[in-house]
Amino acid sequence: MSAAARHKEIADVLRAExxxxxxxxxxxxxxxxxxxxxxxxxxxxxxxxxxxxDEGKVQMRHGIGVFVSPPRVVRxxxxxxxxxxxxxxxxxxxFLGDAxxxxxxxxxxxxxxxxxxxxxAEIFGIEPADEVCVRDRVMRADGQPVMLATSRLPRRxxxxxxxxxxxxxxxxxxxxxxxxxxxxxxxEEIVSAAMAGDLERQSLDMARGPLLHVRRxxxxxxxxxxxxxxxxPGSGYELRYGWDAD
Amino acid sequence: MSAAARHKEIADVLRAExxxxxxxxxxxxxxxxxxxxxxxxxxxxxxxxxxxxDEGKVQMRHGIGVFVSPPRVVRxxxxxxxxxxxxxxxxxxxFLGDAxxxxxxxxxxxxxxxxxxxxxAEIFGIEPADEVCVRDRVMRADGQPVMLATSRLPRRxxxxxxxxxxxxxxxxxxxxxxxxxxxxxxxEEIVSAAMAGDLERQSLDMARGPLLHVRRxxxxxxxxxxxxxxxxPGSGYELRYGWDAD
DNA sequence: GAGTGGTCTAGACCACTGA
DNA sequence: CAGTGGTCTAGACCACTCC
Numbered sequence: 001m002s003a004a005a006r007h008k009e010i011a012d013v014l015r016a017e018x019x020x021x022x023x024x025x026x027x028x029x030x031x032x033x034x035x036x037x038x039x040x041x042x043x044x045x046x047x048x049x050x051x052x053x054d055e056g057k058v059q060m061r062h063g064i065g066v067f068v069s070p071p072r073v074v075r076x077x078x079x080x081x082x083x084x085x086x087x088x089x090x091x092x093x094x095f096l097g098d099a100x101x102x103x104x105x106x107x108x109x110x111x112x113x114x115x116x117x118x119x120x121a122e123i124f125g126i127e128p129a130d131e132v133c134v135r136d137r138v139m140r141a142d143g144q145p146v147m148l149a150t151s152r153l154p155r156r157x158x159x160x161x162x163x164x165x166x167x168x169x170x171x172x173x174x175x176x177x178x179x180x181x182x183x184x185x186x187x188e189e190i191v192s193a194a195m196a197g198d199l200e201r202q203s204l205d206m207a208r209g210p211l212l213h214v215r216r217x218x219x220x221x222x223x224x225x226x227x228x229x230x231x232x233p234g235s236g237y238e239l240r241y242g243w244d245a246d
Numbered sequence: 247m248s249a250a251a252r253h254k255e256i257a258d259v260l261r262a263e264x265x266x267x268x269x270x271x272x273x274x275x276x277x278x279x280x281x282x283x284x285x286x287x288x289x290x291x292x293x294x295x296x297x298x299x300d301e302g303k304v305q306m307r308h309g310i311g312v313f314v315s316p317p318r319v320v321r322x323x324x325x326x327x328x329x330x331x332x333x334x335x336x337x338x339x340x341f342l343g344d345a346x347x348x349x350x351x352x353x354x355x356x357x358x359x360x361x362x363x364x365x366x367a368e369i370f371g372i373e374p375a376d377e378v379c380v381r382d383r384v385m386r387a388d389g390q391p392v393m394l395a396t397s398r399l400p401r402r403x404x405x406x407x408x409x410x411x412x413x414x415x416x417x418x419x420x421x422x423x424x425x426x427x428x429x430x431x432x433x434e435e436i437v438s439a440a441m442a443g444d445l446e447r448q449s450l451d452m453a454r455g456p457l458l459h460v461r462r463x464x465x466x467x468x469x470x471x472x473x474x475x476x477x478x479p480g481s482g483y484e485l486r487y488g489w490d491a492d
Numbered sequence: 493g494a495g496t497g498g499t500c501t502a503g504a505c506c507a508c509t510g511a
Numbered sequence: 512c513a514g515t516g517g518t519c520t521a522g523a524c525c526a527c528t529c530c
Binding site: 005006007040041042043044047061062063064 | 498499500501502503507508509510
């Protein structure tokens with residue numbers, strides 16, 4: 001690294017061009033073209049492209065080309081408000097509320113299954129062998145996947161209720177919990193960041209890059225009624241939390 | 247990618263070994279050793295190591311070796327509580343509170359300067375040419391840098407006050423704002439994730455990997471008195487937010 | 493100096509996509 | 512089919528760290 005590594009120089013040049021001259025969806029020159037232009041080996045070119053990919057600037061598509069990423073920013077509403085009762089009563093689940101506020105068309109697909117609580121036993125205060133209901137969802141904004149949410153609830157609560165169906169009905173799972181007498185009284189969210197694994201990469205249609213991981217724990221009194229693990233591309237998501245000072 | 251790419255296989259094997267047999271600080275075999283063991287080329291070995299590095303599992307140190315990363319270090323207290331007045335009155339700035347709660351020894355270094363508000367003019371409701379006071383801090387846990395915080399305040403408020411000194415005194419900047427009649431009444435935090443740039447990599451002593459970015463906006467009534475941009479390694483930090491349901 | 497990781501090259505074959 | 516990116520090899524030189 002005498003002055004700056006060649007691959008970083010190249011990444012810098014490309015990054016500047018993307019920001020100033022290209023727009024979302026534009027194709028970058030192919031690797032052979034970049035090799036000719038920068039007079040560098042293919043590995044070096046690819047190292048530069050990999051950096052841009054990890055930053056979320058570009059997407060590399062096998063057999064097609066390298067494309068400038070759409071800005072794709074989903075701003076999640078303030079966490080307090082988006083889970084408020086008043087929103088639920090307007091039939092808005094949290095994600096639908098985000099969509100309405102920002103004018104994208106939401107859609108989602110759901111899979112539901114049951115499995116032993118295992119690692120989640122402790123947090124729910126049940127036995128590891130007791131079953132939990134797992135609701136695995138992919139949320140989409142204008143058709144593009146923007147969030148994976150895996151929600152777990154003790155089956156003791158969900159058994160025989162709409163919570164075990166694919167469509168939980170208006171207001172979403174939290175509204176159903178309320179109907180059952182397990183209305184959430186307190187929420188806690190734990191936020192961290194990680195690199196996307198293969199699974200998330202595929203599901204979120206992203207090619208590497210950082211991931212935001214939010215674990216939301218919903219309490220009903222002193223018992224945990226839902227643990228929701230949400231993963232979204234870090235470069236395209238903003239979470240908002242607000243509170244009044246004491 | 248017939249079944250699984252060789253570099254992914256190797257990464258999987260190493261990941262499993264790290265999780266099951268090695269502990270934080272242990273050294274991995276050197277690249278030549280891994281080449282011999284897996285009978286793969288150096289590029290392939292390095293591709294596997296790069297994945298582990300991006301996941302935050304290992305740190306690569308030039309001229310020394312590859313080492314297993316220490317596990318998650320810092321859990322930030324619930325945001326509401328860590329900024330509470332009662333904590334400030336115990337002389338605890340937010341970060342010191344995190345430290346006390348988790349038993350690490352905190353330290354920090356500060357640089358202070360002034361510059362035109364520019365992009366921050368709008369949020370503060372001042373002119374772009376008006377100056378802001380910038381407080382740039384590096385927070386350390388047991389000597390290791392864990393957070394970069396760049397705080398901006400309108401100079402109109404800070405001029406001639408301890409806020410322009412390196413040491414703001416007990417309770418930190420928020421306590422001084424309160425003394426000046428600009429006590430925060432509301433906070434908002436906007437959370438996103440991104441890849442670490444060169445600057446952050448150096449400052450945080452991390453070799454790539456995702457970064458958590460938290461922008462905290464402090465309001466005093468209807469005016470913004472502080473904008474604090476905090477960056478921490480995503481793999482080593484957890485933010486916590488809690489609130490009561492309505 | 494010996495050993496480590498960081499960068500780079502030149503070339504090869506494979507897998508995917510679209511015309 | 513031709514063109515794209517994905518993977519892999521074998522070898523080279525450099526920069527850093529420790530002895």
